Amino acid sequence: MKILSSDEKFLFKRTLSYIKPVKKYLVWLYIVTILTTILELLPTFYMGKIIDSIVMKNYTEVINIIFILFLIFVFNSALSFVETYLNNLLKNKMSLSIKNDFFVKIVRLPTEKFDQIKIGEFISRIEDDTTIISKFYTEDLLNIVLSIATVIVTGYFVLRLSIGLSLIAVFSFPITFLIYYLFGRKIKHYSQEGKKIRDNYYSFLQEALISIREIKCLTIEKLVLNRFNNYSDQTFANNMKITIASTFSGLLNISVTTITDWVIIAYGAWLIISDKLSIGSYIAFNGYISKFLNSIQNIIAANILIQTTAVSLERVYYLLDAEIEQYNDEAVFNILQGSIEINDLQFKYNNSSCETIKNVSLNIKPNTISAIVGLNGCGKSTLLNLIVRLYEHKNGKIIIDGKPIEEISLRSLRENIAYIRQEPYLFNASIKENLLLSKPMATMEEIQDACKKAYIDKYIDMLPDKYETLIGEGGIKLSGGQKQRLSVARAVLRGSKIFLLDEITSDLDGESEYFIMKSIHELSKDHTILMVAHRLSSFIDFPKIYVMNEGVIDDEGTHTELISSSDIYKRLFKKKGHKKFRYI
Numbered sequence: 001m002k003i004l005s006s007d008e009k010f011l012f013k014r015t016l017s018y019i020k021p022v023k024k025y026l027v028w029l030y031i032v033t034i035l036t037t038i039l040e041l042l043p044t045f046y047m048g049k050i051i052d053s054i055v056m057k058n059y060t061e062v063i064n065i066i067f068i069l070f071l072i073f074v075f076n077s078a079l080s081f082v083e084t085y086l087n088n089l090l091k092n093k094m095s096l097s098i099k100n101d102f103f104v105k106i107v108r109l110p111t112e113k114f115d116q117i118k119i120g121e122f123i124s125r126i127e128d129d130t131t132i133i134s135k136f137y138t139e140d141l142l143n144i145v146l147s148i149a150t151v152i153v154t155g156y157f158v159l160r161l162s163i164g165l166s167l168i169a170v171f172s173f174p175i176t177f178l179i180y181y182l183f184g185r186k187i188k189h190y191s192q193e194g195k196k197i198r199d200n201y202y203s204f205l206q207e208a209l210i211s212i213r214e215i216k217c218l219t220i221e222k223l224v225l226n227r228f229n230n231y232s233d234q235t236f237a238n239n240m241k242i243t244i245a246s247t248f249s250g251l252l253n254i255s256v257t258t259i260t261d262w263v264i265i266a267y268g269a270w271l272i273i274s275d276k277l278s279i280g281s282y283i284a285f286n287g288y289i290s291k292f293l294n295s296i297q298n299i300i301a302a303n304i305l306i307q308t309t310a311v312s313l314e315r316v317y318y319l320l321d322a323e324i325e326q327y328n329d330e331a332v333f334n335i336l337q338g339s340i341e342i343n344d345l346q347f348k349y350n351n352s353s354c355e356t357i358k359n360v361s362l363n364i365k366p367n368t369i370s371a372i373v374g375l376n377g378c379g380k381s382t383l384l385n386l387i388v389r390l391y392e393h394k395n396g397k398i399i400i401d402g403k404p405i406e407e408i409s410l411r412s413l414r415e416n417i418a419y420i421r422q423e424p425y426l427f428n429a430s431i432k433e434n435l436l437l438s439k440p441m442a443t444m445e446e447i448q449d450a451c452k453k454a455y456i457d458k459y460i461d462m463l464p465d466k467y468e469t470l471i472g473e474g475g476i477k478l479s480g481g482q483k484q485r486l487s488v489a490r491a492v493l494r495g496s497k498i499f500l501l502d503e504i505t506s507d508l509d510g511e512s513e514y515f516i517m518k519s520i521h522e523l524s525k526d527h528t529i530l531m532v533a534h535r536l537s538s539f540i541d542f543p544k545i546y547v548m549n550e551g552v553i554d555d556e557g558t559h560t561e562l563i564s565s566s567d568i569y570k571r572l573f574k575k576k577g578h579k580k581f582r583y584i
Contacts, residue, residue: 011313018097022090029086032079034149039076041153048284095134102126108324111390112350120203129312136309144302147295154292161285168263169289175256177300183249188307194238201231257293331409335416337401338497338528340364345396356382358551369524371531371539374548380532384500388419418491422503426475432467438494454489455515481512501531505538
């Protein structure tokens with residue numbers, strides 16, 4: 001009967017790499033714990049000796065044995081302290097090491113992986129699964145080793161005390177093993193189901209907490225609570241399946257053990273009555289045989305622990321083995337001009353049957369400002385994602401300053417391109433700290449200059465704490481326009497030559513849009529600006545506008561040219577309307 005497949009065995013072996021840095025501590029932990037276990041077993045033997053000494057009325061022997069027990073207690077207490085310290089040290093070190101590697105891997109995963117896996121699943125794997133793995137090696141595996149040591153030590157004593165009684169105890173082993181093996185497979189299956197439920201549960205919790213304002217405004221608290229209750233019910237049902245399987249297997253084993261104990265009592269009583277076994281030896285035997293049988297059951301029950309850990313290992317290594325973004329730091333490239341050339345670009349998302357981008361070709365000159373407009377889902381944002389390599393194109397070329405982007409270091413590419421999304425993320429820190437993310441060594445003068453160019457400096461100067469003002473999670477204390485202007489300032493501070501702007505004015509009021517666009521027009525004097533927008537007021541005076549439709553560039557030109565030549569542009573113009581601002 002195979003407990004683990006060859007792949008699962010390989011995963012356990014791989015995890016040993018996390019033990020190597022702390023193997024010295026682990027060896028000492030095992031030595032100390034085995035010594036502690038052995039010392040804990042000795043008093044049972046000596047208690048039998050005390051009873052026999054009392055029967056023999058040998059009081060001096062009783063005092064001598066009590067002194068030995070005192071020494072055992074003192075030594076065992078010291079070892080127990082060392083054991084507890086080493087156990088927690090190793091568990092935390094190993095768990096931290098796995099989590100660090102896991103999080104580094106997550107951060108470097110391609111963006112498309114985040115389209116396939118829910119955030120809650122990442123949290124579940126980094127917290128629950130890594131904890132289970134570290135616990136297995138620092139606690140569960142140690143307990144298995146201790147059970148083996150206990151079986152050896154108690155086995156020696158029970159054989160020494162009575163071979164006949166020992167043979168009776170051996171009877172329960174095959175039955176116990178079969179019970180745990182059969183139920184272990186069921187528990188593994190339920191464990192896999194439970195992890196999937198927890199993945200969805202964590203994702204739901206994250207969504208609910210992030211969108212709490214929308215939940216309140218939409219008055220859908222009852223719906224959210226119902227979903228929470230549904231996940232709670234699923235978790236409860238799964239836990240009960242595991243509980244029933246574990247409890248039922250435990251009851252079967254207790255039944256086998258209890259029957260064995262009755263036979264041992266009956267045969268032991270006959271041995272005592274027949275003067276073939278002393279009362280002290282019988283009491284000592286009973287003390288040892290219970291530990292002996294419990295340890296045997298723990299060894300057999302290890303199958304369940306191994307199966308559960310194997311599930312966690314599969315989930316963790318699935319991500320640890322996933323392909324990551326290659327930074328290719330040797331291919332450093334500074335974008336000096338900012339030209340963007342796109343030739344016959346094609347792209348489709350994984351598991352998608354149709355292409356999102358179809359044979360797109362563009363030629364954007366340095367220090368110019370251009371816009372891409374089109375109906376929802378036509379591929380505008382996807383095109384920006386491809387330029388900054390959040391997704392990798394398979395066919396066609398994207399060339400910046402004469403160099404294909406796949407030949408440019410990923411770090412260099414992204415450092416030279418400022419990509420501002422519709423909802424830029426701001427961290428729960430001060431304004432200054434959020435700005436310094438783009439250039440950690442920036443001076444205060446550089447920070448203030450960037451904010452002036454983004455037209456947010458006057459607002460910051462009005463705040464009591466100015467640049468030290470905390471803006472809350474996601475910049476919740478700022479308005480939409482303030483967040484966008486701060487994100488523009490962050491991009492300016494970085495010194496990127498190319499700016500990619502994705503719908504950054506879509507949710508702004510007229511005044512906020514005015515200041516954002518005024519800043520962008522001024523930046524276009526020495527930066528290349530490519531902007532995606534729906535509101536025609538944002539780009540109506542741009543010298544070049546590209547009209548995108550179903551993954552292709554349908555037309556291009558100025559606003560005046562497109563109004564007469566592009567049906568799609570005319571439809572958008574009539575639908576969205578326009579307010580023409582003078583930015584320069």
